[in-house]
Amino acid sequence: MRSHHQSAPPLALLIALSALGVLPFNMFVPSMPSIAREFETDFATINIAVGGYAVATAFTHLIAGALSDRFGRRLVLLAALAIFVIGSIGCYFAATIYIFLGFRLLQGSAVAGFAMSLAVIRDTAGERMLSQIGYVSSAYAIAPMVGPTVGGLLASWLGWRANFAAFAILGACAIALVLRYLPETNRRRSTSMMQQFRGYGQLLISARFWAYACCMAFTIGTLYVFISGxxxxxxxxxxxxxxxxxxxxxxxxxxxxxxxxxxxxxxARLTPLQLIVFGRLLTCAGLLIGGALAALQINHPLAFFGPCVCIGLGNGLTMPAANSRVLSVYAGLSGTALGLASSITTAGAGAIAFFAGLFIEVSNARAYVVAAMLTTSLLSLAAAALIVRLEQRGAVPLE
Structure with missing residues (x-):
């Protein structure tokens, strides 16, 4: 076991890389009106900076994991951070909206910080993997909470471009820290990219992989419906x-x-499957209470937002456990499996939020939002039940 830990980087570095992976998503959002005014464009166009970024992160997830299985975690992470710094500098100096949006897409490579952090944990943490993924995942929640506040303060003091100067500085600091403190941890690199492409095929025909991917997509889809509704x-x-x-x-x-x-x-006390199922049950229970309060026409804001806390609690239990299993079950394809599952999760959750939004209006918002969230949470629970069934059948993991 000693050799398993000797190349482990500081957990604080992995937490910081995880936070950097999500911080650019919404830290600049308070500046969007100022950006639209300066470039004399409408809000729909500037909103591509959010939607396009989400697409870029899905693409990054898809390729970063496979590349890290072939070329190593450290090299892929450094390349992604370098692209992020270039994108940030480009946004800072952008003279037109199109240049800005183009470089904004490059910033989506930052999400590799989160993906590679999980892959590094898989390589080095041993029996502490789930615990460390839990800590890293908490940073993924904290950063979006504080990001808009920090971004708004920077923009009010120094203008909207200050956000992108900050991103460039943070990215450069991350590169320096990775070079200093993060050794290569992938000791089982594949011999060719063709092996990774075949891995995609193996994963896409695996019932167990799809069970995990669907559970994660519906889990995050519930959160996206809440955010949009x-x-x-x-x-x-x-x-x-x-x-x-x-x-x-x-x-x-x-x-x-x-x-x-x-x-x-x-x-260390509960199995990942127990955490996945308990998280799904907790979310469903909270939303059932929210539905009952809506049916009773109890209109206090906490009658809606209070039960929705269970979405966060349940997702916080489920996602680290699901990620740890995706990384573990497909040992020889850990990065590829995580990248593909994360990409499916991002795309699936975005599609869920989009279709739910088609039916939500202010006049029916509470009923429709609760119904949509309850539907997706029940589907995630069904996927969790399928995971348990497939795991109990003892399918042979892909190596």
Missing amino acids: APAVAVQTTQISTTMVGIYLGLVPAGFMIGSFAAARYG
Whole structure:
């Protein structure tokens, strides 16, 4: 076991890389009106900076894992961070909206910080893998909570371009830290990219892989429905200030952070399957309570936002456990499996939020949002039940 830990980098570095992987998603959001005014464009165009970034992160997930199985975690991470720094500098100096959006897409490579952190943990943590993934995942929740506040302050003091200067500096610091403290941890690299392409085929015909991927997609899909639908519910609920809306919206990420810490704390006592199922049951129970309160026409904001805390708690328990199993079950394809599962999760959750949004209006927001979230959470529970069944059958893992 000693050799398994000798090349392990500091956990604090992996947590920081995970936070950097998600921070660019929304830290600049308070500056979007200023960016639209400076480039004299409409909000729909500038919103590509958010939607396009999400697509770029899905693509990064898809290829970074496979590349790291072939060329190593460290090299892929350094390349991704270098692309992120270039994208950040390009956004800072952009003279037109199209140049800005083009370089903004390059910033999506930052998500490799999260993906490679999980892969490194898989390589080095041994029996502590689930606990360490829980701590890293908590950073994935904290960063989006504090990012808009920090970005808004930077923009108010120094202008919107200051956000992208900060990204460039953070990326450069990350490169320096990786060069200094993160050794190569992948000791079982594949011999060719063709082997990785065949790995995609193996994964795509694996029932167990699809069970995990669907569980993760529906789990995050529930969160995306909340994020997209909760503001409409807040509008429907009278006498609620903008400040309180922000506080209520922050309850779910706070729940995710607590759930991730719980997964890290009790990861050695409970199996990943137990955490996955318990997380799904907790989310379903909370949303059933939310549905009952809506049916009883109890209209206090906490009647909606309170039960939704269970979305964060449940996701915080489920996602670290699911990620750890995807990394473990497909030992010879750990990076490839994680990348493909993360890409499916991102794309699937985005599609769920999009289709749910087609039916949500201010007049029916609460009922439709609760119904959509309950539907996706029940589907994630069904996928979790399928995972348990397939694991109990003892299918041979892909090597």
